[in-house]
Amino acid sequence: DGGITQSPKYLFRKEGQNVTLSCEQNLNHDAMYWYRQDPGQGLRLIYYSQIVNDFQKGDIAEGYSVSREKKESFPLTVTSAQKNPTAFYLCASSMRQGGQETQYFGPGTRLLVL
Amino acid sequence: GQQVMQIPQYQHVQEGEDFTTYCNSSTTLSNIQWYKQRPGGHPVFLIQLVKSGEVKKQKRLTFQFGEAKKNSSLHITATQTTDVGTYFCAGPSIYNFNKFYFGSGTKLNVKP
Numbered sequence: 757d758g759g760i761t762q763s764p765k766y767l768f769r770k771e772g773q774n775v776t777l778s779c780e781q782n783l784n785h786d787a788m789y790w791y792r793q794d795p796g797q798g799l800r801l802i803y804y805s806q807i808v809n810d811f812q813k814g815d816i817a818e819g820y821s822v823s824r825e826k827k828e829s830f831p832l833t834v835t836s837a838q839k840n841p842t843a844f845y846l847c848a849s850s851m852r853q854g855g856q857e858t859q860y861f862g863p864g865t866r867l868l869v870l
Numbered sequence: 871g872q873q874v875m876q877i878p879q880y881q882h883v884q885e886g887e888d889f890t891t892y893c894n895s896s897t898t899l900s901n902i903q904w905y906k907q908r909p910g911g912h913p914v915f916l917i918q919l920v921k922s923g924e925v926k927k928q929k930r931l932t933f934q935f936g937e938a939k940k941n942s943s944l945h946i947t948a949t950q951t952t953d954v955g956t957y958f959c960a961g962p963s964i965y966n967f968n969k970f971y972f973g974s975g976t977k978l979n980v981k982p
Contacts, residue, residue, distance in 0.1 A: 789970065798876075798958060799913070799972040806968050814969070846912055852967075856920070858903065859960070859970060861912040 759783065760862035762847050767867045769834070769841065777832045777865045779847030786851055788830035789859065792816060793844040802845075805830055834867060842869050876959060876973040884981050889949050891976035893942040893959035899971075900964045902935050902942040907975075908955045939964075949980045 760781040769775045779788065787806050791799040801814030805824040819838025824830055830849075834841045844866050848859040873896045883889050893902070901920045905913035917926055919935035919942065926933045932945045942959050959973040 787968070791972070796977070798974040799960075801969065801971075804969065812968070856901075856918055857962070857967075858915045858918065859905075859913075860915070864912050 760847060760849055760860055762845075762862035762865050764865060765863065767865055769867060769869050771869065772836045774833055774835050775867065777834065777845055777847075777867070779830045779832065779862055780828055781830075781849040781860075781862075782828060783849055783851070783860065784827070785849035785860070786827070787849060787857075788824070789848040789850070790814075790820075790822065790830070790832045791846045791848065793846060793864075795844075799846065802832065841867055843867060874959060874961075874971045874973040876957075876976050878976055879974065880977045880979070882979045882981065883949050885951060886948050889946040889953070889978055891944050891957050891959075891978075893944075893973050895940045895961070895963075895971070897963045897965065898939050899961035900939075900967060902939075902959055902961045904933060904942075904944055905958045905960060905972075906955050907958065911955075913958060946978075949978070951980050951982050953978060954980050 763778045789804045790802040793799050800816050802820050803822040805811035808827050811822050811824050821833045846864045847862040850857050850859045876893050903918045904916040907913045923937045924935045930947045934943045956975045956977045958975045
């Protein structure tokens, strides 16, 4: 069954802690993305990666870090430098084919700071 | 930086009424895509438009891409309660195909 998985579904973080959100895809997609969604808001791009071992900052990368050591995996670390991390985090992957590129989203992780 | 705005932010309609959301980008897009996010869920791809002035239909949904490829609209005819959710437009600019810009979204509520 192909798709994108994110874990955990809910994550609680204490002040000053780093936490890592998992994103795995078995769609053989080259590109992967991380977005942040705040209540009632749109999606804001945190980081994206077009190929293994390469990634680029999005519009709100401060306080976050990523790695892309494998094509299937694109974990996101929310560091203690991120002052307002409570949000819904969405991972997506895509493949450009014939001029078309569609983003497929995982189910998301809700992060709450205690 | 590039911005993609949608109006209205919220829309409440009676079941059976029509609904339209408008998407405007500050820069030219190479293509426009529409996504639907149900409450508590994740965005799901609906459709992609590539050509200037393109119009596509999916049952009760009609999508348009503007001539300048900077705006788009989604029109739903005779809404149903299953249409409830937030509709996002998105697309890469012609200057950077690798970055997707999502609109601010329009949240649709349909009263039975």
